[in-house]
Amino acid sequence: MSATARPDGAVKLAGAAVYGEDLDVPGMLWGALVLAPVAHGRRLSVDLSPARALPGVVAIGAADVAGLVDGGTGDPERPPFPSERVSYLQQPVAAVAAPTRSLAREAARAVRISVEPLPVATDLDDLFPEWPREKIEDPARVAAHVHARRGDVDGAFRDSATVVAETYRTASVHQVALEPHACVAEVTDGGWRVRTSTQSPFGAREDTASILGIPEAALVVEGTWVGGGFGGKGAAFLEPYALLLARAAGRPVRLALSYAEEFRLGRTTLPAVVRMETAVNAGEITARRVRLLLDVGTSLPGRDFATGYAIGFLLGPYRAPAFEVEGYAVRTNKPPFGPHRAPFAPQAAFVVESHLAAVARAAGIDPATFKARHLWREGDRTPFGQRVLPFGLASAFESARALAARWRSEAPPGQGVGIGLGFWSTSTGAGGEARVVLSPTELVILQGEREIGSGSVVVGLAQVAARRSGLPVEQVRVEYRDSAGAPFDAGVFGSRTVGALGRAVDAALVSLLARLGERLGSPGPVTLAVLDGEIVAVHGSGRRRVAELLTPAETAAGGLAADGKHYGRSGEIDESVVLDGAFYAFTDFTGAAHVAQVEVDPQTGSVRVLRYAAFHDAGVVVDLPSARAQVEGGVAMGLGAALTEEAIWSDDGRLENAGLVDYRIPTLREVPPIEVHFLEGFPGAGPFGAKGLGEPPIIPVPATIAAAVRDAAGAHVRELPLAPERVARELKFR
Amino acid sequence: MSGGRLRLSVNGRPTELADVPPEERLLDTVRWRLGLKGTKEGCRTGECGACTVLRDGHAVLSCLLLARDADGAAITTIEGVRSDPVGERVRAAFESAGALQCGYCTPGFVMALTGLLREAGRSTPLDELLEDLGGNLCRCTGYSTIVRAARAAREGLP
Structure with missing residues (x-):
């Protein structure tokens, strides 16, 4: 191998x-x-x-x-x-x-x-042409309302030298897994x-x-x-x-489902309208205001998960002394909103990154300098009062700025270079359990999740077990059981598999090694190794064949079993800022800075991505090839959301482009070479300091492309995707 | 051909089928009559490439091909690709490059690349080869590892 x-x-x-x-x-x-x-x-x-x-x-x-x-x-x-x-x-x-x-x-x-x-209700702008002055309580139209405030927001807006208000719109995007x-x-x-x-x-x-x-x-x-x-x-x-x-x-x-049904019935990210306002005095943000209308389709009232979560990402990883956020989960005649790789986070990053760059320009400050000044660092407080845990975004941003400066110096006219930042918190709080079984020839991880492609199950869990036990990863096998035979696990979502289920695997290994230690009479740490095709337990300078350490009953049962579980906790938010609805605490802090070089056709507005680089804080990387592959794949998916992917809903509620010709995901020739870099030194809550990486790579992409398009052609586009006609319109009226 | 009878060579094995309705697609023949589920059903409308097989050595979309129109042809699917030297090279290149994640598009990519390399071998410029792979969609990898595998498979040819 x-x-x-x-x-x-x-x-x-x-x-x-x-x-x-x-x-x-x-x-x-x-x-x-x-x-x-x-x-x-x-x-x-x-x-x-x-x-x-x-x-x-x-x-x-x-x-x-x-x-x-x-x-x-x-x-x-x-x-x-x-x-x-x-x-x-x-x-x-x-x-x-x-x-x-x-x-x-x-x-x-x-x-x-x-x-x-x-x-039929489908369009957010038709339903909410103006921001409501009073809270709307209409369960037929509103699935959730969230509202939070800290400090004297109105006063800060009144007294600040620069105030920028903008409206952004983002499109509905589909997962487009190839298997229906x-x-x-x-x-x-x-x-x-x-x-x-x-x-x-x-x-x-x-x-x-x-x-x-x-x-x-x-x-x-x-x-x-x-x-x-x-x-x-x-x-x-x-x-x-x-x-x-x-x-x-x-x-x-x-x-x-047929593939057309896959598009028409699928639960995914739906459109949003975001109103952003920021006040600046003497180069410092004094207040932020974010108002979100999120289309949640026919999601049930009281069961919207997205709005309170999404709105946190619209504030971005930036300090602000005063803020107000308010959001409506708006019910329309579309299928229910559902999770799509980092739900709404790529859209949120596009909005906040584009907006803060516009704010900086309005205040006469270089956008990168302005952002770096306000970026969270470990120990800072989030707007919701959470202390920021180890977080490599500022370092990733520094690396990205250095590379972007080099690429910009090499770029001919008509091309531009942009940087986008993204942050995420992985769902390492969600619980999971695992069992490990050690036989004389292999270590088996028994658990309930199937591999969805990222490698988080078949590679990630095996690497965790290999690291803890000392065995080569080839000696570890992941075995799947159905829900009647497997230990419980929450699921392969939220970039949590290695971070949370991996912790359960690790705990099972620790327990297994401790039991071997008892049998060896060794108080010190025990590790495993392979000798002549057999697994041996190593303690100090001594070693014993595992075959000799098993009881006859264990041998008959296939090996020595040990269980582990991980039911993590997320942080806590300062509830005193919450006026209505539910907001969510972050479990950990994962960040990435991306750089893109693009060429924009000045006539058509069409955008070609020429090269791309991604700097990620993924905590401690447990498997480099898989981690790299996650970033490459996430960037490609993000390029679709940035440039071509848009589910178009007609006024009568019909999805007009329910097929792969009209809903365009990136093809092989549209994805440029992607450089991938990982930043060390910002451990997460996962085993050995790992952080989740399934979702983070998609998050900064639309923001990055938008920044590069502005750099290339001066077009400040406030709508996703950056389809040629939208870019061309900005070029025309610039 | 009469009475819906169909003769195919599938992965080198002569195969006779009866009562094949005129509207049956080769994709369904392969998957549901012959039980060869390695050929994947994605869009069923010729847009994703997951169902690619070889007909007489050339890559075709089995979802767009009526089974009866393949009468008399030699069909190669992912299950039989190892017996073709070019196919085995492509398969091995995908494995060692780690050019797959969920794996659903993978058989289609392997068959498409095998077909392209069988047609022109190393004489096809890499750029053209990659252009021709544009009809196969992958949502997981971002194509980087697939490009690496394609390059390795092409360079390994005599």
Whole structure:
């Protein structure tokens, strides 16, 4: 295995890795969802009889669900199918299953739906043309309201020499995992079972059980290989429908989305409008004001997670003595808002970075100098009163400035160089458990997460175990168990796998090594090594074969097992600044500074990215090739959000570009060479000081490209993505 | 061909299929009739490249090809790529470059690159080769490692 080869490379390159989309069970039926024909409507009536008349077809709707789940009391706010009201276009209103894929599609088309259309709400500017003077309390329109303030904000704005107010708009972006959502469900006397492509088997179990109203213990979720997640495969989605169909059919049912459905039904980042105001006196920020309208689609009131989180990122990693933030989670006739790799953070970084640069220019100060002066450093307080933990962003920024100066000196006219900063806090507080089993020849990590691609499970967890035990990483194997057999874990999201589940693996190893120490009569540290193909325990100058240290029962059971868990805590915010709603504390502080060199066509406004560099504080890097690969991939995804990716919603609630030709993600020739650098010396809360790296690389990208475009052509674009027409418009009126 | 009968050579093995409906796509034949799930279904509309296989040595999108139109052809999928010397070189280059993450686009990339290198070998300029790979989408890697693998596979050719 070369330095960059991955342990899952061979199985994936043999075509032998089974993804959700590949699941095939003897006797299974093919499922299909029946989708609402309008984005908003009432008096919904669904006639399943034409579908049921087709041979071998099973069809279920709202009326069937209650009877299908014995004594089930599912979440009344989240019925699988609406009974009266449709709230987004192509909302599932019924489901069918048939012996073949084509018959399932035919059956879905045969269902007769009648619904009385209602006015459709899609556009934030139409819904909130002015910032509301009084808090709006309308659960039909507002899912959440958040508001916080510190200091005399109005006074600071009144008394400061420079005040800049701007409005920014950001687009809806999709995850675009290449594998569509897919699962196979089966319901037998033994219980409910679903095999699914998921980032969180336990999350899917909890969510599915809640929707169906069955005990979690009655449901087993088994993950498959995941063909890309990016946040889109976190919670239950198809699983409840597939289980209900399987229950009704008495046979296994496969349910998968078509790629167009993937776009139309997917839960992802929706549009936002942000009003930014900053006051400056004598080169110092005196006050900030941020007002956010975040489209959350049909997210339920009280269940919006995004607004309070997003608004923290709109203040950015900058000191401000006084601030006010207020945000509305605005309900529209779109699918519910869902997580997308660092939800809303790339958009927030674009807004705050572009805005503070404009503020600096208005105050007659070099933007980089202005930002560096206000940037958080370890020990500073965040606006919400949290103490900043080790944080390498200022160092990353210094490195980026030096490189940008060099690139700028080399850039011909028409080209420009920009820097963007981003920060993030990884979800290392979310809990997880793991078991390790040591046999005479290998160390196995038993846990519940499937690899989603980043390498955080198959490489990251193995590297943690290797580091703690002293074994070469090739001697460590990660083994997956379904939710009935695996220790609990929260899921592969929030850049938490190595940071949190890794801590559980580490704790299990520490316990295992301590038990070996007892058996060796060694009070000192014990490590493991390989000698002649066998694992030996090393203590001081002595060593013993592991085979000799196991009891016969342990040998028969496959080895010596030890368990570990990690239920972390995040920091605390100063609640005295909170006026309404929920804001979130950061667990750790992760930062990155990126540099891009671009060329802008002065006529068309089209942007070409020529080279790119990323400086990351990832704490202690546990696997350099994987870390590098995360940054390369995250930057490429960010380039899409910066330049081309925009889900376009029509006034009647239709997603107009539900395909890969019209919704354009970066192709091979559009991603430039990417330099990747890691800064040492800023340890995080993960094992050995690791910080999460799944999400941070995407965050600074749109900000970086926007800065480079301004440097190249003078265009200060306040809207994402930086599509040619938006850049050209700024060039024209500059 | 009559009565929906179809003759293919799949990964070197002669294969006869009956009752293949006229609308069946080669992608579904390979995945669901033959059980070769290494060929991936992504967009199903010819936009992502995940379903790429070789037909008589040339890369094709199996989602856009009617199975009956492949009658008589030799089909190579990721499961059979190792028996082709160019294919094995490409596969090995992807493995040693770590040119994959989730792995869903990977079989399509391997087949596309194998097809391109079989057509012109080392004489294809790298730039052209990369241009031609533009029809295969990857969301995980940012393509850097895939470019490294493509370069290594091309340079390793005789």
